[in-house]
Amino acid sequence: MHSVVISGTGLYQPPYTISNAELVQAFNAYVDLQNAEHAEAIAAGKRQPLVHSSVEFIEKASGIKQRYVLEKDGVLDPTRMYPRFKERPDDQISLMAEIAVQAAQQALAQAGKQASDIDAVFCASANMQRAYPAMAVEIQQALGAGGYGFDMNVACSSATFALEQAYNAVRSGASKCVLMINPEITSAHLEWRDRDCHFIFGDVCTAVIIERADLATAKDQWEIVGTKLVTQFSNNIRNNFGFMNRAEDSDPLARDKTFRQEGRKVFKEVVPIAAAHIEGHLATVDVQPTGVRRFWLHQANLGMNQLIIKKLVAGEAGSDVAPLILDEFANTASAGSIIAFHRHRADLVSGDLGVICSFGAGYSVGSVIVKKK
Helix, strand or coil: CCCCEEEEEECCCCCCCHHHHHHHHHHHHHHHHHHHHHHHHHHHCCCCCCCCCCHHHHHHHHHCCEECCCCCCCCCCCCCCCCCCCCCCCCCCHHHHHHHHHHHHHHHHHHHCCCCCEEEEEEEECCCCCCCCCCCHHHHHHHHCEEEEEEEECCCCCHHHHHHHHHHHHHHHHCCEEEEEECCHHHHCCCCCCCCCCCEEEEEEEEEEEEEHHHCCCCEEEEEEEEEEECCCCCCECCCCCCHHHHCCCCCHHHCCCCCHHHHHHHHHHHHHHHHHHHHHHCCCCCCHHCCEEEEECCHHHHHHHHHHHHCCCCCCCCHHHHHHHHHHECCCHHHHHHCCCCCCCCCCCCEEEEEEEEECCCCCEEEEEEEE
């Protein structure tokens, strides 16, 4: 068995931002249009009026202050309320692959690797742009990487689940150098017209290089000490969009065809699951939570992260213990914990331990214990 390290990370950041104030203005205009259109039904008690959102509500509920998106005009159009992308011909690189390539090139540069050094590509994302051909194979071709590639989806835990697959592939000798990539175009599956969730997501792409320690040359290397995954079925986070919709003769624009969740139930149930998972994983390597220098947690909700950290170390989820990036990026599904790791690891020193952890729909929880070399 080979020792395995993370030797590089990359981050693609979309060109547009949507502030909470911009989002609220568009959402409230949509609400006014809908309430005016259905005024008679509302007056007759046959329909409940929609309620305005506010900047204060968003920040109190989530800690989010803005989000990056690939296209903002469609999202902020109160008669549309979702992004406007141009369809691309089959001989042109897909949007998801395009942003993946940019993140991958950063990770390769940081690791001191060429695309030809890559012998496996794992594309792990909450939603894939298409069923096939696999996004990973398109990314592999666009980069000029070798070996093989495949897609995987475990919702917001996709990145940590893919990290375990990469770790096992390299540790066993099946691969020497793996690219794990997380293109998240969440703006396309978010329901921007739902007050309870219209502020949650943002677009982004992250990339990670995982390779044999004896072949790594990067100055910044993180030994993977261990990984642990767990799933527990829950309907509290769900998206029913898929290829079966046409055969069911269901409405492609129905509410269940985009992201939806029972937020309060998710908060109440996931926090103890995630905290216990991390504590149990650390126990397998004889480490107490207080012995961890940094936790790079999934970035879904400020209150959720604070409570998880409080359960683990009786402290606050501040920038030193558990850095937060969701105020700037919002929830970026599988990419959130990787953004936190990418942005907030430079100050750690040799021997420091950290935990990359994600949790989300499924329910799914994945953790990766790493040590600074």
